[in-house]
Amino acid sequence: FYREMHIPPIDKFDEFNEGKMQSFFESQQAIKSLCTYLQELITNMENMTEIQLRDSFLKLLQVSLWGNKCDLSISAGQDNSQKSSPIDSLPDLQRCILVDDSNMVWSMLVAAQGSRSSGIKNARVDIVLDNAGFELVTDLVLASFLVSAGLAKQIRFHGKSIPWFVSDVTKQDFEWTIMQTVASNHKWMSASGVQWKHFMKEGTWSYHDHSFWTLPHEFCDMAVDAADLYSTLQGSDLIIFKGDLNYRKLTGDRKWEHTVRFDQALRGFQPAPLCSLRTLKADVQVGLQLGQAEKLSSQDPDWMTNGKYAVVQFCSPHREQ
Numbered sequence: 001f002y003r004e005m006h007i008p009p010i011d012k013f014d015e016f017n018e019g020k021m022q023s024f025f026e027s028q029q030a031i032k033s034l035c036t037y038l039q040e041l042i043t044n045m046e047n048m049t050e051i052q053l054r055d056s057f058l059k060l061l062q063v064s065l066w067g068n069k070c071d072l073s074i075s076a077g078q079d080n081s082q083k084s085s086p087i088d089s090l091p092d093l094q095r096c097i098l099v100d101d102s103n104m105v106w107s108m109l110v111a112a113q114g115s116r117s118s119g120i121k122n123a124r125v126d127i128v129l130d131n132a133g134f135e136l137v138t139d140l141v142l143a144s145f146l147v148s149a150g151l152a153k154q155i156r157f158h159g160k161s162i163p164w165f166v167s168d169v170t171k172q173d174f175e176w177t178i179m180q181t182v183a184s185n186h187k188w189m190s191a192s193g194v195q196w197k198h199f200m201k202e203g204t205w206s207y208h209d210h211s212f213w214t215l216p217h218e219f220c221d222m223a224v225d226a227a228d229l230y231s232t233l234q235g236s237d238l239i240i241f242k243g244d245l246n247y248r249k250l251t252g253d254r255k256w257e258h259t260v261r262f263d264q265a266l267r268g269f270q271p272a273p274l275c276s277l278r279t280l281k282a283d284v285q286v287g288l289q290l291g292q293a294e295k296l297s298s299q300d301p302d303w304m305t306n307g308k309y310a311v312v313q314f315c316s317p318h319r320e321q
């Protein structure tokens with residue numbers, strides 16, 4: 001239906017625009033505190049030890065993870081914004097992360113820096129975006145940190161080529177969000193926006209879309225159905241997949257046993273090391289410990305769909321799990 005709507009002359013119309021803008025505006029306080037945190041980090045980065053750098057990375061990865069709570073579908077558009085300080089909320093949320101492979105993601109990034117034969121640190125991170133509004137800002141903040149910390153030389157963002165799934169990011173949302181951040185009258189928010197605009201201009205950051213992301217295919221079909229996209233992703237050092245729908249497509253939306261390994265559920269989709277940052281909104285979940293799902297079901301029967309829980313799941317083609 002969305003595809004049919006997006007034929008000229010109404011192809012510039014975004015039926016979800018108002019909701020996406022609202023999510024951004026209603027989250028202003030959280031965005032300001034996040035940008036302040038980011039700018040403080042950047043200022044102090046030179047004096048940071050590797051452990052401090054890792055801790056900051058883990059925090060921003062978690063902020064981006066929980067940013068996925070703020071989509072328009074789960075709340076029927078009602079409360080999809082972030083009101084409290086995202087960094088302060090993290091300790092309470094920790095126990096809701098059912099699988100946490102963040103340390104592996106960190107190790108991967110550190111290894112990627114030194115792995116190039118030229119000795120030049122030029123790691124590339126790809127972020128497959130999910131929702132606009134607050135979630136997108138958390139992704140931009142994470143990407144900004146990766147570049148400023150020298151953990152990535154290049155970030156490629158992947159969004160949707162047409163408005164999709166209520167609040168999914170399009171090129172228009174991406175550019176609008178950066179512009180709005182630049183235009184903020186909050187010093188650190190605006191400073192962050194100016195930096196992001198600069199990253200885009202110099203090509204450190206780039207935005208890409210591909211029709212595959214709005215087709216119903218599972219990702220294990222990508223190598224055949226979108227060979228160009230698959231081979232582009234093969235050039236990445238780390239691909240971050242945001243959100244529930246991407247998780248469903250990674251795992252093929254099957255009724256897997258919860259203890260099936262994540263790499264097994266990917267069924268050969270391994271273009272590069274990849275990580276899923278997902279809050280649970282649909283009834284598929286793999287990679288859990290024996291008995292973990294049963295315990296959750298008895299404590300909170302809706303654990304798979306109420307958006308309270310999350311996973312950070314990592315898989316590397318070279319890694320034995």
Ligand SMILES: O=P(O)(O)OC[C@H]1O[C@](O)(CO)[C@@H](O)[C@@H]1O
Pocket residue numbers: 068071073074130131242243244245246248279281282
């Ligand atoms: O924006 P996300 O995290 O991909 O979530 C979208 C999800 O929301 C739902 O529409 C239900 O809440 C799912 O069917 C879908 O997977």
